[in-house]
Amino acid sequence: MSTRELRRLPSVDRLLGEPALQKLAPRYGHRLIVRAAREALARAREEIRDGAEPPDREALAVRAATYLQNDLAPMLRPVINTTGVVIHTNLGRAPLSRATIAAMEAAARGYSNLEYDLPAGHRGHRTVHAEQLLCELTGAESALVVNNNAGAVLLALGGLAAGRGVLISRGQLVEIGGGFRVPDVMRESGAQLVEVGTTNRTHRHDYEWALAAGGVALILRAHHSNFRLIGFATEVELEELVELGRAYGVPVMDDLGSGALLDTAAFGLGHEPTVQESVAAGAAVVCFSGDKLLGGPQAGIIVGQAALVEPLKQDPLARALRPDKLCLAGLQATLMHYLKDEATEQVPVWRMLATPLEELNRRAKRWQRRLRRAGIEAQVIDGRSAVGGGSLPGETLPTKLLALPAADPDRLAAALRGGDPPVIARIEDDRLVLDPRTVLPEEEGTLLERVRDETMRQ
Numbered sequence: 431m432s433t434r435e436l437r438r439l440p441s442v443d444r445l446l447g448e449p450a451l452q453k454l455a456p457r458y459g460h461r462l463i464v465r466a467a468r469e470a471l472a473r474a475r476e477e478i479r480d481g482a483e484p485p486d487r488e489a490l491a492v493r494a495a496t497y498l499q500n501d502l503a504p505m506l507r508p509v510i511n512t513t514g515v516v517i518h519t520n521l522g523r524a525p526l527s528r529a530t531i532a533a534m535e536a537a538a539r540g541y542s543n544l545e546y547d548l549p550a551g552h553r554g555h556r557t558v559h560a561e562q563l564l565c566e567l568t569g570a571e572s573a574l575v576v577n578n579n580a581g582a583v584l585l586a587l588g589g590l591a592a593g594r595g596v597l598i599s600r601g602q603l604v605e606i607g608g609g610f611r612v613p614d615v616m617r618e619s620g621a622q623l624v625e626v627g628t629t630n631r632t633h634r635h636d637y638e639w640a641l642a643a644g645g646v647a648l649i650l651r652a653h654h655s656n657f658r659l660i661g662f663a664t665e666v667e668l669e670e671l672v673e674l675g676r677a678y679g680v681p682v683m684d685d686l687g688s689g690a691l692l693d694t695a696a697f698g699l700g701h702e703p704t705v706q707e708s709v710a711a712g713a714a715v716v717c718f719s720g721d722k723l724l725g726g727p728q729a730g731i732i733v734g735q736a737a738l739v740e741p742l743k744q745d746p747l748a749r750a751l752r753p754d755k756l757c758l759a760g761l762q763a764t765l766m767h768y769l770k771d772e773a774t775e776q777v778p779v780w781r782m783l784a785t786p787l788e789e790l791n792r793r794a795k796r797w798q799r800r801l802r803r804a805g806i807e808a809q810v811i812d813g814r815s816a817v818g819g820g821s822l823p824g825e826t827l828p829t830k831l832l833a834l835p836a837a838d839p840d841r842l843a844a845a846l847r848g849g850d851p852p853v854i855a856r857i858e859d860d861r862l863v864l865d866p867r868t869v870l871p872e873e874e875g876t877l878l879e880r881v882r883d884e885t886m887r888q
């Protein structure tokens with residue numbers, strides 16, 4: 431009996447002709463697709479021997495495609511973010527502006543003056559281009575670009591304080607996602623952690639006592655980023671730390687994390703400290719990410735006083751952490767948007783944060799109408815979008831959500847994640863909701879197709 435059932439399974443060749451596998455051919459090539467088809471057939475044979483019904487050819491092709499994409503050759507590929515979390519670290523943080531992508535593509539395609547001084551006709555320095563722009567934008571004397579902000583903090587701590595004490599409030603010994611923990615980075619840098627104050631309250635005199643005890647190379651302020659200290663809590667302001675440090679000849683380093691160049695308060699959010707503010711407040715060294723609120727490629731940026739930042743460029747660790755040409759080309763292009771005062775229109779994370787509620791409502795309504803034409807009744811409801819990326823925790827922006835009809839929202843969410851391109855959605859109050867804020871205009875057509883197909887299949 432089971433042999434007859436087994437014979438009903440298609441051949442590998444017939445399976446390869448199925449659309450689910452055909453459409454993957456350009457991306458994966460023949461060899462991997464054949465392996466996936468064989469694997470799906472082998473598994474089906476086993477199931478049949480265990481008494482299962484043979485799957486039909488289409489279902490088998492879908493299984494092979496899923497196996498190919500998730501297990502055999504998982505690839506970094508684009509996903510559509512409908513979560514409303516603008517800087518979603520798991521989804522690659524900041525999407526880049528058109529000009530940024532173009533600059534990266536141009537740098538990728540051919541040669542560039544990466545380390546070549548064009549007027550002089552000889553070797554130049556790789557990060558000069560972005561550094562000039564950073565100084566212009568932030569008011570700092572000097573700047574340095576590395577791979578990511580964790581690297582920037584490590585480099586700065588090691589370079590400025592190895593073997594000596596670094597003061598930090600106990601309320602700022604933070605852990606950022608992805609294993610970045612201030613005490614661990616401190617240890618790795620060779621600097622000695624000197625904790626001051628308590629978890630909820632640190633006062634000026636806590637720093638002062640530690641400074642008076644001597645052996646202190648640096649005062650570190652770390653932005654809380656992903657949590658809030660509320661209730662019976664006190665921290666010492668950056669200006670005050672700078673003033674204290676001056677009295678003892680100790681510089682202040684500010685790990686800003688997100689590193690906004692614009693004021694988030696202008697968009698109905700709380701105030702995220704800006705880089706310019708830290709520089710103006712007198713922080714000697716300021717570190718931040720390139721791909722959080724700056725909205726550019728992954729990078730770690732150090733700006734500050736030349737006397738402290740310039741020597742870091744000679745550190746062997748700076749060489750180990752150096753950014754590649756694509757990063758530098760992209761960072762430059764992103765920074766130009768700020769210099770040209772066009773960041774809120776051109777830099778996607780800022781455009782998303784600045785999208786007016788009426789616009790989000792129009793988009794949600796348009797999606798609703800298009801799904802209705804396919805016989806799907808979705809609802810437009812009020813909701814909230816988050817900034818994410820360790821910026822402004824607990825702060826949200828009002829948005830409009832499209833709530834999809836689904837008997838089992840978890841199953842629909844899994845189906846949306848499973849297809850191509852994957853759609854990452856959110857479940858709220860037992861409903862699957864789509865937030866238009868984080869969907870790029872060019873993704874809309876594909877998103878609605880996927881939503882229509884998966885909703886009808888449920």
Ligand SMILES: *Cc1c(COP(=O)(O)O)cnc(C)c1O
Pocket residue numbers: 578579580581583606610652653654655656685686687688718719720729730819820
């Ligand atoms: C995000 C963050 C970091 C790490 O930055 P990456 O660019 O992810 O390496 C370090 N410090 C703070 C305060 C952060 O928020």
